[in-house]
Amino acid sequence: MLDLLEVAAEPNRRRLLQLLARGEATVTELASEFPVSRSAISQHLLLLAEVGLVSARKDGRNRYYRLEEQGMARLREQFDAFWTTELDQLVADASELKSKNITQGDS
């Protein structure tokens, strides 16, 4: 899977990116936050690295993973490209509709 948004969208990987936003961490540390195995997390990290969203540094017998700023910037760009002005307008309308419903003002 080469698509940046698709790679980032998977729930476990999304959570990994959020955890890494706090700073670098080892596979084991990260895995402790998930119900799945170290192995599963390692594979998610390898995929994230492959698309340039994270990178790793070796220290002792640990591998410290960290976010790759440039990759994350590309991710943001791709989302913004998807979320066009048309969609923005559409959702704005939906919000109005929602407020109307809450205040029972649609008679």
Add this chain to the structure above:
Amino acid sequence: MLDLLEVAAEPNRRRLLQLLARGEATVTELASEFPVSRSAISQHLLLLAEVGLVSARKDGRNRYYRLEEQGMARLREQFDAFWTTELDQLVADASELKSKNITQGDS
């Protein structure tokens, strides 16, 4: 697959959402914009409908699909929830770095 972001992230489905931002369309009309079959597109649309991002209306022998504003609003919310302040800061830093590189100002 029940996850909203994950469903929306798949490239073909992302494109479908963008096309539907212009207004409603039939399966055949939408499929004409893709290299894959009508059937494939129909299945993507059914999945999008299942998570509430689109809905359909029957007219003659056509089914007109359209975006579901409330669902799209939920999608936006989920993305914003993912894209924390920490990530925003991180990407801001990356942008600075980028400008520096462009202007060769990093001696």
Add this chain to the structure above:
DNA sequence: TTAATGCGTTAGCCTTTGCTAACGTATTAA
């Protein structure tokens, strides 16, 4: 130096995904 420990990664399996081909059905034209 050698054994033991703990780290991250591959091997292998099952499930899910995305696709085309075949289908059923409603609508239109004869």
Add this chain to the structure above:
DNA sequence: TTAATACGTTAGCAAAGGCTAACGCATTAA
């Protein structure tokens, strides 16, 4: 009314995804 046509959806299959178990390897301790 009947036949033909065009629409969208299911059936079935090959490929990809995500997971645990097994592994290799580096590091630490004896």
